[in-house]
Amino acid sequence: MTGSLGVWACGVHDPETTELVIWLRVRLDEREATANGVLGNNAEARGRGLDSTLWDDEDAEAEIALVAVDAVHRVLDMLGATDDADVFRALRQVARLLALPHAYRDDYRDEWRPPLGADFGPQT
Numbered sequence: 001m002t003g004s005l006g007v008w009a010c011g012v013h014d015p016e017t018t019e020l021v022i023w024l025r026v027r028l029d030e031r032e033a034t035a036n037g038v039l040g041n042n043a044e045a046r047g048r049g050l051d052s053t054l055w056d057d058e059d060a061e062a063e064i065a066l067v068a069v070d071a072v073h074r075v076l077d078m079l080g081a082t083d084d085a086d087v088f089r090a091l092r093q094v095a096r097l098l099a100l101p102h103a104y105r106d107d108y109r110d111e112w113r114p115p116l117g118a119d120f121g122p123q124t
Contacts, residue, residue, distance in 0.1 A: 027102050032069045035062040
């Protein structure tokens with residue numbers, strides 16, 4: 001697992017966001033392991049002299065998945081690094097949106113679901 005485990009918003013610990021970030025990083029680690037497994041299996045098959053254009057497509061999808069995982073980790077790192085309350089609130093909403101593809105899981109929490117039509121701009 002990469003990045004910070006705890007999330008501090010402007011010097012104040014935010015346990016709900018911390019739990020979301022930890023949970024989302026675990027999902028990202030699972031996705032990364034799957035993508036690396038695909039790349040490894042395809043490389044092994046090619047090493048045995050087997051070849052298929054299907055593996056090229058699988059490799060491309062796995063590489064895209066790895067880039068996406070890295071991008072989400074970077075967003076989560078920014079969330080933990082900001083000391084600006086407005087930026088924190090916006091990034092927290094982004095993290096909630098990034099977790100939505102995993103909302104089907106039993107361990108996804110409804111409080112992580114972003115409100116529909118919410119205004120994520122600066123709070124006054």
